[in-house]
Amino acid sequence: MTVLQFSTYDASRVEETWRQFVPSAALQQVDPDDFRFDWFSAEGAGFSLVRYGLRAQVRSVVEPENQLLACSVAGPGAEVWSGRSPMKCGAPWLTDGARMEARWDQAQVSGLIFDRGTAEELARRMCGDDTLRLRVLGGAPDHQAAREHWSRSIDFIAAAMIESADDELILAGVQRQALWLLLTMFPTTFRTALExxxxxxxxxxxxxxxxxxxxxxxxxxxxxxxxxxxxxxxxxxxxxxxxxxxxxxxxxxxxxxxxxxxxxxxxxxxxxxxxxxxxxxxxxxxxxxxxxxxxxxxxxxxxxxxxxx
Missing domain, CATH: 1.10.10.60 (Homeodomain-like)
Structure with a gap:
C-alpha cells in the first residue's frame, strides 16, 4: 500500500495529484490567490482512499472511465451537480461514468475509488452471482443519515489502511468493507442482486x-x-x-x-x-x-x- 501526504501553495499540483487517482478529473477554474492544498491518500491494489482540503475558488469536473467513484464535497457555499440535478452539499455521491461537477471557495473532499473490474469481481463474490454486471442505478444515497455514516466510515477506513499497511489480509477485509459500504448505501445492481x-x-x-x-x-x-x-x-x-x-x-x-x-x-x-x-x-x-x-x-x-x- 502507498500513502501520500503533503501540503502546498502550488495550484498546479491539485489537478496533477487528483488525476493520479481519477484520470478524468479536470479543474476548469482555480484562483491562485489565497490558495492552500492539503492532501492525503492511501492506495492499495485496485482501491484508493483520498482526503483533501482545498482553499481556492475552484470549478471541477470528473467523468470516470472504468472506475467506481464515491465522493463528498463539504464546505460553505459548495455546490455539486450532475446534469441539471443538484446533489446535497456534504452528502456522498456515487458515479460509474456519469459526469459530476462541483464548485467551491473552500472545501473538504473525501473519496473512495475502485477499479471497475476489481469492484465487479469482488461484488460477485460477495453476492454469490457470478453473472453480476455492476452498475450504479442512482448517484444519491437512499437514507438521510448518509452524510454522518459516510464521514465515520471514511475515518475508520483511513485509520485501518494506515495501521495495517503491511498486512495484506487485513487490507483485503478493509477493501471489502469499503466496497460493501458503496454498493449498499447507493442504488446499485449489487443491491438488486442481494434482494x-x-x-x-x-x-x-x-x-x-x-x-x-x-x-x-x-x-x-x-x-x-x-x-x-x-x-x-x-x-x-x-x-x-x-x-x-x-x-x-x-x-x-x-x-x-x-x-x-x-x-x-x-x-x-x-x-x-x-x-x-x-x-x-x-x-x-x-x-x-x-x-x-x-x-x-x-x-x-x-x-x-x-x-x-
Missing part, C-alpha cells in the same frame, strides 16, 4: 448466462428468441428452464431489465421526457410503461424523477 430470491443466484449456468445476456442487451430491440439463440437453446427450452429455476419467464426478466434501465436514467436526472425514456427502453405506450413501473417499484416514474429535482 433477489436466492434461487436465482444458484440457477443453472444456462439460465445465468441468459440473465447476463438480458442485462447487457436490454437497451437493444432483442426478443426472447434472440436470448435463446445467444445461449444455444430453443425458445421453448429457455422458457422451461426459466420456469423451473426462477418461476418466471424470459420475457418477464427482459421487462424487468428494461424497467431497471429506465429507472437508472430517471435517477440520473436526464433532461429527456418520461415518454422518451420509455420508448428508448422498449415501451411504446407511456401509460403501460407507468403501470409496469408502478408494479415494479411501487411509485410512478414521475415520482422517481422528482427525487432528483
Amino acid at each position: 433477489q430470491d436466492p434461487q436465482s443466484r444458484v440457477a443453472p449456468r444456462l439460465v445465468r448466462k441468459a440473465l447476463a445476456y438480458i442485462d447487457e442487451n436490454a437497451h437493444l430491440p432483442i426478443t426472447v428468441d434472440d436470448i435463446a439463440a445467444a445461449v444455444h437453446i430453443s425458445t421453448r427450452g429457455l422458457q422451461y428452464a426459466f420456469r423451473r429455476s426462477l418461476d418466471t419467464t424470459p420475457a418477464q426478466q427482459l421487462r424487468r431489465a428494461r424497467l431497471e434501465g429506465a429507472r437508472r436514467e430517471l435517477l440520473d436526472g436526464t433532461q429527456d421526457t418520461i415518454a422518451a425514456i420509455a420508448r428508448r427502453w422498449g415501451f411504446a405506450h407511456p401509460s403501460r410503461f407507468s403501470a409496469a413501473y408502478r408494479d415494479q417499484y411501487g411509485v410512478l416514474p414521475a415520482a422517481t424523477a422528482r427525487r432528483r429535482e
Whole structure:
C-alpha cells in the first residue's frame, strides 16, 4: 500500500495529484490567490482512499472511465451537480461514468475509488452471482443519515489502511468493507442482486448466462428468441428452464431489465421526457410503461424523477 501526504501553495499540483487517482478529473477554474492544498491518500491494489482540503475558488469536473467513484464535497457555499440535478452539499455521491461537477471557495473532499473490474469481481463474490454486471442505478444515497455514516466510515477506513499497511489480509477485509459500504448505501445492481430470491443466484449456468445476456442487451430491440439463440437453446427450452429455476419467464426478466434501465436514467436526472425514456427502453405506450413501473417499484416514474429535482 502507498500513502501520500503533503501540503502546498502550488495550484498546479491539485489537478496533477487528483488525476493520479481519477484520470478524468479536470479543474476548469482555480484562483491562485489565497490558495492552500492539503492532501492525503492511501492506495492499495485496485482501491484508493483520498482526503483533501482545498482553499481556492475552484470549478471541477470528473467523468470516470472504468472506475467506481464515491465522493463528498463539504464546505460553505459548495455546490455539486450532475446534469441539471443538484446533489446535497456534504452528502456522498456515487458515479460509474456519469459526469459530476462541483464548485467551491473552500472545501473538504473525501473519496473512495475502485477499479471497475476489481469492484465487479469482488461484488460477485460477495453476492454469490457470478453473472453480476455492476452498475450504479442512482448517484444519491437512499437514507438521510448518509452524510454522518459516510464521514465515520471514511475515518475508520483511513485509520485501518494506515495501521495495517503491511498486512495484506487485513487490507483485503478493509477493501471489502469499503466496497460493501458503496454498493449498499447507493442504488446499485449489487443491491438488486442481494434482494433477489436466492434461487436465482444458484440457477443453472444456462439460465445465468441468459440473465447476463438480458442485462447487457436490454437497451437493444432483442426478443426472447434472440436470448435463446445467444445461449444455444430453443425458445421453448429457455422458457422451461426459466420456469423451473426462477418461476418466471424470459420475457418477464427482459421487462424487468428494461424497467431497471429506465429507472437508472430517471435517477440520473436526464433532461429527456418520461415518454422518451420509455420508448428508448422498449415501451411504446407511456401509460403501460407507468403501470409496469408502478408494479415494479411501487411509485410512478414521475415520482422517481422528482427525487432528483
